[in-house]
Amino acid sequence: MIRMVDVSKVYDNNVTALENVNVEINQGDFVYVVGPSGAGKSTFIKLLYRELKATTGLIMIDDFDLPQLKDREVPYLRRRIGVVFQDFKLLSRLTVAENIAYAMEVIETDPEEIKQRVTQVLQEVGLADKADRFPNELSGGEQQRVAIARAIANNPHILIADEPTGNLDPNTSEEIMALLETINSKGTTVIMATHNDQLVNSHVHRLLEINNGDIVRDEKEGTYANEG
Numbered sequence: 001m002i003r004m005v006d007v008s009k010v011y012d013n014n015v016t017a018l019e020n021v022n023v024e025i026n027q028g029d030f031v032y033v034v035g036p037s038g039a040g041k042s043t044f045i046k047l048l049y050r051e052l053k054a055t056t057g058l059i060m061i062d063d064f065d066l067p068q069l070k071d072r073e074v075p076y077l078r079r080r081i082g083v084v085f086q087d088f089k090l091l092s093r094l095t096v097a098e099n100i101a102y103a104m105e106v107i108e109t110d111p112e113e114i115k116q117r118v119t120q121v122l123q124e125v126g127l128a129d130k131a132d133r134f135p136n137e138l139s140g141g142e143q144q145r146v147a148i149a150r151a152i153a154n155n156p157h158i159l160i161a162d163e164p165t166g167n168l169d170p171n172t173s174e175e176i177m178a179l180l181e182t183i184n185s186k187g188t189t190v191i192m193a194t195h196n197d198q199l200v201n202s203h204v205h206r207l208l209e210i211n212n213g214d215i216v217r218d219e220k221e222g223t224y225a226n227e228g
């Protein structure tokens with residue numbers, strides 16, 4: 001359901017961040033994307049949700065042909081994809097419930113439906129009692145749970161997580177990992193870029209290692225030691 005064929009990305013400054021990448025990811029896969037800093041992980045991930053356009057090559061996501069996708073059609077792709085970041089990217093002036101509702105309003109217009117879904121996803125991430133808090137009243141782990149709730153609110157096929165535990169302590173990272181695995185077990189594809197080799201090695205999944213713009217390793221059950 002995700003397919004890249006001969007994908008390259010060259011930035012305006014002539015840096016080649018990815019070169020001739022070929023990969024297939026099936027619905028329901030859990031995939032780590034690892035590699036040293038500057039390897040091309042973020043570029044790989046941003047191509048998937050069309051934050052960036054490939055310079056050459058084919059990217060298919062479900063029935064979306066990304067090189068052919070017009071800018072005005074990007075919102076349809078984004079409905080299929082939830083994204084979570086290292087720094088959470090919550091809107092500080094909105095409550096937890098409002099942050100999630102805001103992400104839904106583009107798609108769902110019935111306020112009652114939105115309210116029910118917000119309650120449901122907050123239960124799924126274990127934060128039903130924090131709906132009316134503001135982000136700065138929550139711990140880092142709680143903020144990441146809100147970000148995950150927001151990312152899954154529209155029932156995406158794919159959840160992309162770019163260093164989701166980068167700002168979290170080991171115990172909290174474990175909890176976030178368990179949550180991502182629960183979401184994956186219900187059929188959502190999870191693609192997670194990470195430096196956290198402890199998590200990668202204790203929760204073994206498919207592993208794509210990127211180095212110097214190439215996928216140098218694609219293992220069904222890979223382990224990893226990062227550069228330190």
Ligand code: ADP
Pocket residue numbers: 011012013015016017035036037038039040041042043044
């Ligand atoms: P990673 O996420 O693995 O650290 P990136 O995908 O961010 O790697 O970067 C891959 C390469 O592309 C690096 O050499 C980086 O300096 C370069 N790069 C990333 N973003 C840009 C950009 N916006 N403009 C120019 N070069 C970039």
